[in-house]
Amino acid sequence: MASVSGVCTSSSSTFKPERITSRATRTATTASASLSPSLRFLRNDSASCPNRSKLVSRPCDRLLHLRPTQSVAREAPANFSSSEVVPKESKGLEKDPISLWHRYVEWLYQHKELGLYLDVSRIGFTDEFFKEMEPRFQASFRAMEELERGAIANPDEGRMVGHYWLRSSHLAPTPFLRLQIDKTLDAICKFADDVVGGKIKPPSSPAGRFTQILSVGIGGSALGPQFVAEALAPDNPPLKIRFIDNTDPGGIDHQIAQLGSELASTLVIVISKSGGTPETRNGLLEVQKAFREAGLDFSKQGVAITQENSLLDNTARIEGWLARFPMFDWVGGRTSEMSAVGLLPAALQGIDIKEMLAGASLMDEANRTTVVKNNPAALLALCWYWASDGVGSKDMVVLPYKDSLLLFSRYLQQLVMESLGKEFDLDGNRVNQGLTVYGNKGSTDQHAYIQQLREGVHNFFVTFIEVLRDRPPGHDWELEPGVTCGDYLFGMLQGTRSALYANNRESITVTVQEVTPRSVGALIALYERAVGIYASLININAYHQPGVEAGKKAAGEVLALQKRVLTVLNEASCKEPVEPLTPEEIADRCHVPEDIEMIYKIVAHMAANDRAIIAEGSCGSPRSIKIYLGECNVDEL
Numbered sequence: 001m002a003s004v005s006g007v008c009t010s011s012s013s014t015f016k017p018e019r020i021t022s023r024a025t026r027t028a029t030t031a032s033a034s035l036s037p038s039l040r041f042l043r044n045d046s047a048s049c050p051n052r053s054k055l056v057s058r059p060c061d062r063l064l065h066l067r068p069t070q071s072v073a074r075e076a077p078a079n080f081s082s083s084e085v086v087p088k089e090s091k092g093l094e095k096d097p098i099s100l101w102h103r104y105v106e107w108l109y110q111h112k113e114l115g116l117y118l119d120v121s122r123i124g125f126t127d128e129f130f131k132e133m134e135p136r137f138q139a140s141f142r143a144m145e146e147l148e149r150g151a152i153a154n155p156d157e158g159r160m161v162g163h164y165w166l167r168s169s170h171l172a173p174t175p176f177l178r179l180q181i182d183k184t185l186d187a188i189c190k191f192a193d194d195v196v197g198g199k200i201k202p203p204s205s206p207a208g209r210f211t212q213i214l215s216v217g218i219g220g221s222a223l224g225p226q227f228v229a230e231a232l233a234p235d236n237p238p239l240k241i242r243f244i245d246n247t248d249p250g251g252i253d254h255q256i257a258q259l260g261s262e263l264a265s266t267l268v269i270v271i272s273k274s275g276g277t278p279e280t281r282n283g284l285l286e287v288q289k290a291f292r293e294a295g296l297d298f299s300k301q302g303v304a305i306t307q308e309n310s311l312l313d314n315t316a317r318i319e320g321w322l323a324r325f326p327m328f329d330w331v332g333g334r335t336s337e338m339s340a341v342g343l344l345p346a347a348l349q350g351i352d353i354k355e356m357l358a359g360a361s362l363m364d365e366a367n368r369t370t371v372v373k374n375n376p377a378a379l380l381a382l383c384w385y386w387a388s389d390g391v392g393s394k395d396m397v398v399l400p401y402k403d404s405l406l407l408f409s410r411y412l413q414q415l416v417m418e419s420l421g422k423e424f425d426l427d428g429n430r431v432n433q434g435l436t437v438y439g440n441k442g443s444t445d446q447h448a449y450i451q452q453l454r455e456g457v458h459n460f461f462v463t464f465i466e467v468l469r470d471r472p473p474g475h476d477w478e479l480e481p482g483v484t485c486g487d488y489l490f491g492m493l494q495g496t497r498s499a500l501y502a503n504n505r506e507s508i509t510v511t512v513q514e515v516t517p518r519s520v521g522a523l524i525a526l527y528e529r530a531v532g533i534y535a536s537l538i539n540i541n542a543y544h545q546p547g548v549e550a551g552k553k554a555a556g557e558v559l560a561l562q563k564r565v566l567t568v569l570n571e572a573s574c575k576e577p578v579e580p581l582t583p584e585e586i587a588d589r590c591h592v593p594e595d596i597e598m599i600y601k602i603v604a605h606m607a608a609n610d611r612a613i614i615a616e617g618s619c620g621s622p623r624s625i626k627i628y629l630g631e632c633n634v635d636e637l
């Protein structure tokens with residue numbers, strides 16, 4: 001790969017993962033030993049689960065049977081003895097501090113070069129569980145290996161899944177793909193260097209160079225860049241970034257208004273893999289309108305990141321936009337942070353993208369070992385499976401104790417939930433799988449919902465993200481004798497971890513030295529692989545999102561219905577005198593009486609936006625209203 005100077009500082013690295021080993025006697029928790037007989041049956045009795053011994057591809061039926069038990073627990077009345085309904089894993093966690101210390105040391109994973117640690121000691125999986133899962137992990141490692149070799153790992157869409165190649169192009173299955181990856185990276189670096197260096201400049205800005213980025217995209221075409229900008233952008237980046245990630249006109253207006261006269265020095269990056277996502281298209285049209293109104297030529301400031309020949313790509317090509325970068329068919333939106341989607345905005349903000357790639361590559365390498373205890377992604381998947389019974393029975397609360405990692409949980413929400421939340425498994429069985437992710441940051445959340453986590457409904461496990469370095473060297477000070485501000489943050493994390501565990505709430509802790517491009521790249525890669533391994537354990541396709549289509553289709557139907565409503569209203573409004581209509585009358589004239597409720601909502605929305613007038617009644621009593629259009633459009637009659 002050509003090395004590029006400037007914003008794309010090149011880095012080389014060698015990899016040597018290392019596990020902290022200990023001669024201390026292993027004392028894993030014996031959670032199951034102290035469970036009631038029936039609860040122990042639920043967790044450990046493999047004889048009762050015929051599939052258990054040959055668990056290669058689907059969650060054990062026995063585990064699926066946990067769902068009713070848990071809904072009983074949630075719905076139990078206040079006077080119901082909680083000990084009768086508390087799920088099995090909330091009991092019997094190891095509490096002896098010395099045994100816990102041994103468990104901590106025994107299971108602690110360290111990646112020396114990345115300065116990353118993974119502590120799974122506060123998840124109560126047993127040795128038996130670990131052994132039972134081993135063959136399934138070996139199967140998932142084989143699946144990951146095939147995926148990396150270019151297998152069609154997304155069978156529904158007939159696609160390869162190649163986000164791992166983006167940071168190690170030599171692994172791409174064909175020379176053509178390798179070339180595509182390397183060429184794109186070089187093009188990103190060159191473009192970013194030229195923009196930051198002022199070689200590529202906006203045509204009519206007094207600043208004489210680009211000062212702002214407006215990123216238009218949604219889902220995987222926004223969440224990674226948002227997370228990385230928050231985590232890594234310097235205090236004074238060469239270009240500041242803001243996002244339009246919705247079709248909310250108010251939000252779009254706000255972003256454009258905030259840019260003000262700097263619109264003239266704004267680089268607009270429109271990101272959409274498919275190139276046809278309505279929210280992104282709308283954002284683009286709104287921004288183009290703002291450019292027109294400001295007398296600016298959008299094409300000189302517009303950049304597209306999309307698949308070749310998509311609608312967006314063709315638009316950008318025909319209109320002669322400033323630049324176009326490819327998204328590859330084999331990279332999914334939610335795993336696209338290391339493609340042009342994430343790398344271009346990052347490089348433009350002065351973030352060292354080669355370090356991000358190096359961190360991800362090192363993490364991928366570590367996750368290729370087939371020894372579960374030495375494989376951090378597998379350890380995460382193991383914990384998720386244990387904590388949520390392999391069926392998502394518990395939610396994953398992600399708590400980074402670092403402001404700059406605020407958006408990590410939001411980023412993970414899509415990565416995990418769009419990947420794992422599936423109705424059917426790969427064999428076509430209805431499984432309704434998933435793993436719910438939420439969280440913001442510590443210690444802030446301690447003053448919000450952690451009260452419930454400690455004492456309320458026990459439907460979660462926590463992942464703490466710890467950052468050891470509080471501030472850059474030389475900036476720290478003691479705000480009271482012997483104690484810094486960062487010590488408080490550290491204390492809050494450790495205190496919460498202990499307090500939750502004391503109340504049988506399990507947790508994982510991921511620790512990094514600092515928030516750097518390298519550690520952020522590694523974190524992304526860690527979770528991408530954990531999702532892949534976990535998906536394989538539960539036998540689902542992590543790389544498609546059929547469920548999203550239903551909402552998109554329904555939205556399209558609403559808009560089609562609105563057009564029919566407008567036609568009917570226009571006809572009535574062109575009459576002399578004007579004929580205001582009730583929702584029922586509109587529904588009848590549209591020949592869809594069954595859509596009356598939606599028609600009411602459509603006219604109420606139109607009235608709220610001065611596009612229709614309520615002649616009689618009020619929206620509080622839907623049957624009472626009569627509505628017409630303020631203007632009659634004769635051309636449409």
Ligand SMILES: O=P(O)(O)OC[C@H]1O[C@](O)(CO)[C@@H](O)[C@@H]1O
Pocket residue numbers: 218219220221271272273274275276277280333334418545548
């Ligand atoms: O990049 P696109 O094609 O605009 O899609 C945006 C997002 O929409 C989805 O397809 C569905 O919500 C996501 O998977 C994707 O990240």
